[in-house]
Amino acid sequence: MDRRSFMTKAALGGAAGTVALAAPAVAQSNPKINWRVTSSFPKALDTIYGAAETMAKYVAEMTEGNLTLQVFPAGELVPGLEAADAVSAGTVESCHTASYYFWGKDPTYALGTCVPFGLNYRQMNAWLYYGGGIDLLNEFFHTQNLHYLPCGNTGVQMGGWYRKEINSAADLQGLKMRIGGFAGKIIEKLGVVPQQIAGGDIYPSLEKGTIDAAEWVGPYDDEKLGFYKVAPYYYYPGWWEGAPVLSTLVNLDKWNELPANYQQVIATACEAANSNMMASYDWKNPAALRSLVANGAQLRPMPQDVLSAAYDASQEVYAEVSATNETFKKILESQNAFKRDAYLWAQIAEYNFDVFMMGQQQAGKL
Template sequence: MDRRSFLKKAAVGGVGAAGAATLAAPAVAQSMPKINWRMTSSFPKSLDTIYGAAETMAKYVEAMTDGNFKIQVFAAGEIVGGLQAADAAAAGTVEACHTASYYYWGKDPTWALATAVPFSLNYRQMNAWYYYGNGIDLTNEFFNAQGLQAYPCGNTGAQMGGWYRKEINSLADVKGLKMRIGGFGGKVMEAIGAVPQQIAGGDIYPALEKGTLDACEWVGPYDDEKLGFYKVAPYYYYPGFWEGGPTLSSMFNLDAWNKLPDGYKAVLKTACEAANGNMMASYDWKNPPALKRLVAKGTKLRPFSVEILSAAYDASQSIYSDISAKNASFKKIRDSQVAFMRDSFLWTQLSEYNYDTFMMQMDNAGKI
C-alpha cells in the first residue's frame, strides 16, 4: 500500500470515528438526564446518624451521576410531618422519602415487617434476608400496591429498651404505663398492659418532661443522648426486643421510579445499599463512648426481667398468628423471615455467639 492510499483510508476512518462519537453523544445525554428530586425524611437534622443516612445516599447518587441526578433531603416538618413521609412520597408531593416503614403499620401490619417487629431478625439477618432471601422483591410486591418502590437504607442494629421515669421490675409495673413506642412494638406492649403512644422523634422529650409520657424508646446511646432523655427519665432498659435489626427505607414514588433510566435505577439501588452499611458502622463506632457518657451522667442501666420478656414474646407470637390468619401479605413476608431466622440461629449460635461471648469474658477480665 502506497503512502497516498494509506492516508486516504485513514482519513475516511477518522471521519467515521468522529461521526460515531458525534452520534453517540445524544445517547449518553439521554441516559444521564438532569433530574432533581425532593426527599422528605421522618427525622430531624439533629440526628446525624438517621437523618444523615438519606444525605449520604443522596451524595452517592450525585457523585455517581456526575451531578446530573440530585436529591435534596428535607428534615421532618420542612415539607410534611415525620409520620407523613411515606404518604407524601406515594401521593407524589415529593419523589422520595426516608423513613421507618413500621410507622405506618396502622394502615396494614405488613408495613411493619420491612423495618422490624418484636423478637425477629437482627441487623445481619435482615440484610441477608433482604439481599439474598428475596426480601426486597417480597416487600416491594406490597409497597408497589401502595404506589412506592423501596430499598433498605440504614439500620441501627439492636436497640435499647428505652427510658423510664421509674423502675420496671415486673408486669405489674407495665400496667397503665404511657410509653412512646414506634411501630408494631406498641401493639405488643399494649398486650402486656402498657398504653402505647406514637410520637415523632422531635416531640418525645417535651412529652416526657411534662409527664404526658412515663417512658419512651428511641434508638440507642448516641441518639438518645442527643435527645436528652436521661435528664428526665433516669432508668435505661435493655434489650429493645421490639427492634432487633430495624431497617430504614428509601421509598420512591412508583411513577417517578418507573420513569427513571435503568442506569439511574441501578445507581439508586447501589447508593441505598452503601448508605445502609455506612449507617450501621456509624452507630457501632458512636454508641460505646455515648453509653459511657450516659452512665457518667447518672443513667441507671437495667435489664428487662425474664417475666416481662417472656410475656411480651408470647403476646407477639399470638398477635402474629392472628394477623397471618387474616392477612395474606403479612403471612407471606412473615413466613419467609421466620424460616430464615430458624436456619440463621443454627449457624450463629455456633459462630458469632460463642466467639463474641468468649471475647466479652476476656474484656470483662481486663485482658483486652
C-alpha cells in the first residue's frame, strides 16, 4: 500500500475527525492579509527604498502570498517626514523610515536610528539582536502605538557636501546645512544653522544657495542626486551617522492582531533586508566614489578640531536630554555600555587586520 493510499484510508477512519478540524486551524493561522507600507524615501534611491521592497518580497515568499506588503514611495500616500505619524494613527499599517526623522516629538526616536558618535554597523546589530536593543526600543515605541523592527543600514556615512572648504571649527559659524535627525541639535552648538529638508529638495537648495552644505548618505546615493555639481567639497566621516538603522514601524494594534507566525515572518524578513542593504552599499560605494572623484568631487577629511568640538557638544546634549528624559537615558546608557566593550575588542584583531590590508591597497599590492 502506498503512502497516499494509507493516509487517505486513515483519514476516512478514526482520524477523520482530527483531519477535519485541522484544516480550518491552518487556514486561520495563515489568513489573507494585505498591508500598505509607506516609505520615507523616493523610489529613485533604489538601495534605501529597495530595502522595504526586499523585505516585502521575503514576506510574500515565506507566506506563499498570504501576507502581502505593498510599498509606496514617499509622498504617494503621505509625505516622507509624516510616515510614523500616519502609522501611529492607523492611516497606514506600516512604514519604512529612519526613526530619527521624528526626534522632535521625543529625542528617544533618534536612538532607533543612530545618534552622533554612536555605535558602528556591526556594533549596532550586536546590540539590537543580542544586547536587548530591540526590546528596549520597543518599550518606548509601544508608547507611541508603534512596533519597531530594524530593516536596513547604510553603514557609516559621509560628512556631506560643502560649497566652501571647512578648514577649522570656525568655518562652521553661520553655515546653513541640511542635516537629518538629532545631529542638528548638536551641530547647532558649533554655530551651524541646521535645516531639515527632504532628499528630493536638497539639490535645488544647494544650487540656489539657500543652504551652504548638505549631508545625505554616501557615494552611491549622493552621486544619483548630483550634489557634486553644486557643492564640490566632499567631507568624511559623517560623525553623526556611524550606523543609521532604517526601520519598519508597524501600527501596534495591527501588529498585535497578526498571528504569531506572521509576526515572526516579518521580523525575519526585516533582519534579512537589514543585512542585504548593507551588502548592497558595500558593493556599490567603491565604484561610485571613483566616479565622483573623476567628475570633480574633492575629498576632504573633517578637521580634527571639528570632530573634537562636535564630540564634546554631543556629550553636553546627551547630558541635557538625559536629565529630563529617563527613557532616552536608559537606552543611551545601554548603547554606551556595550560601545566601551566593543571598541576594546575591535582595536585588537579587526582594526590591525584592516590597517595592514589598507596599506597593501595603497602600495598597489592588491
